[in-house]
Amino acid sequence: MDNGNRLGEYLRARRDLARPEDHGMPAPGRRRVAGLRREEVAMLAGLSTDYYIRLEQGRQRHPSPQVLDALADALRLDEEASAHLHGLARPTPRPRLARRPVPASSSGQTGLAD
Incomplete structure (x- = not known):
């Protein structure tokens, strides 16, 4: 499973x-x-087929x-499966980079020549 497109993978699995x-x-x-079919899911959900395909392919993630x-x-998901679908579509927060503390100057000099 492609972890970068868990929403699309889930939609495909449920569609199957x-x-x-x-x-x-x-x-x-x-x-086949x-x-x-993708077209059928899109029709049942009231979406364009193109938009649904973008969701499955990960080109539309939110x-x-x-x-x-x-x-x-459209996929007749129960409450738990529906909640999972919503969770997959939520953007994951990016980890914040830790800020490096600015070293305090012990001599009080700025390092600039007078």
């Missing part, structure tokens, strides 16, 4: 678990994917809470 017939779509005899709720509904 979703069954088209559970969403009122006919299950054709042969499908195990679950819903969707709004409304988009996440729509995706959770």
